[in-house]
Amino acid sequence: MVDSQAARLETCPPNMRGRARLNTNEAAVEYVPKSLTSALEFDRIFSHFASVEIDLGCGDGTFLTAMARENPKHNFLGIERLLGRVRSVCRKVARLDLKNARVLRMESSYAVTNLLPAGSVTAFHLLFPDPWPKRRHHRRRAFTHEFLFSIHRALIAEGLFNIATDHTEYFQQIEKVVAETDIFVISREQKNFPSTTFEQKLVARGLPVHRLLLRKVSPLK
Numbered sequence: 001m002v003d004s005q006a007a008r009l010e011t012c013p014p015n016m017r018g019r020a021r022l023n024t025n026e027a028a029v030e031y032v033p034k035s036l037t038s039a040l041e042f043d044r045i046f047s048h049f050a051s052v053e054i055d056l057g058c059g060d061g062t063f064l065t066a067m068a069r070e071n072p073k074h075n076f077l078g079i080e081r082l083l084g085r086v087r088s089v090c091r092k093v094a095r096l097d098l099k100n101a102r103v104l105r106m107e108s109s110y111a112v113t114n115l116l117p118a119g120s121v122t123a124f125h126l127l128f129p130d131p132w133p134k135r136r137h138h139r140r141r142a143f144t145h146e147f148l149f150s151i152h153r154a155l156i157a158e159g160l161f162n163i164a165t166d167h168t169e170y171f172q173q174i175e176k177v178v179a180e181t182d183i184f185v186i187s188r189e190q191k192n193f194p195s196t197t198f199e200q201k202l203v204a205r206g207l208p209v210h211r212l213l214l215r216k217v218s219p220l221k
Contacts, residue, residue: 022090029090031077031102039117045102046075051122054079056108056142057129059196061089066194067125068093068101074122078103079111109142116154123160124151128198131167143174145181152183152216161214162193166202171210184214 022030031045042052051074055064058078068076080086080103089103104111112124129142143163151161161184165171178184191213195203202209 022087023094026087026090026094029093029101029103030086031104033104033115036106037114040104040111040115042075042077042120045077045104047099048075050075050100052077052120053123053125054116054121056112056124056126057081058089058103059085059127059198061085061092061103063125063127063194063196064089064101064103065092065096065098068098069096070194072100074100076101079106079108081105081107109147112147112154113150116150118153119156121154121159122156123162124155125162125193127162127164127196128166129170131165131170133167133169138173141170141173143170143177145177148177148181149183155216157216159216160187161216162191163212163214164199165210166207168208168210171212174212178212178214183216183218185217187213187215189213 033040043049046052053067053071053074053076055067055076055078058064058080061078064076064078067074078089078101080089083105086103086105093101093103106115108126126142131141155161163174165174178186199209
């Protein structure tokens with residue numbers, strides 16, 4: 001199934017019409033890989049060598065750009081499948097002149113499972129993924145055992161996985177999947193991460209946010 005999905009992706013050229021609506025600096029923020037079956041090479045994506053953090057489903061780029069501004073010695077890659085959101089991220093990154101932030105237009109689960117080199121990522125951020133609340137749609141949820149194993153493989157030793165959701169039942173499923181493996185532990189360290197636009201709206205309405213910060217602890221056998 002993965003091979004057939006990759007084959008379909010390979011036959012679909014980048015949406016150049018969408019990229020044409022961006023100016024040169026904005027378009028340069030989006031990284032378009034030459035191959036959708038080969039591992040990403042971060043030295044081709046970023047202008048300087050540094051630790052890489054990945055924002056999965058980066059939305060409008062509020063979190064991505066805030067992290068890049070606050071941590072100039074790290075590189076940040078946002079992965080987002082929707083063209084309109086990718087354009088928004090490109091404009092924000094270019095406007096702020098952030099050399100350490102890029103965006104990849106792709107389905108996050110595909111990129112994590114197939115395109116990331118082992119032991120290459122310092123931290124992942126999965127913030128408010130689509131909960132697909134109807135039971136018949138649960139199979140579409142991003143967080144599965146396979147997904148967690150792929151995150152583990154891509155992380156460096158003791159790398160972090162930062163998760164947030166406002167959906168209680170989905171959060172319980174995430175906790176269950178994590179508990180059924182022995183490859184992560186819950187980190188008790190305090191991290192002051194910036195808020196996404198969606199989170200800001202939740203807080204304004206007084207709604208709860210469920211968080212989980214995981215640390216990679218053991219290699220897969």
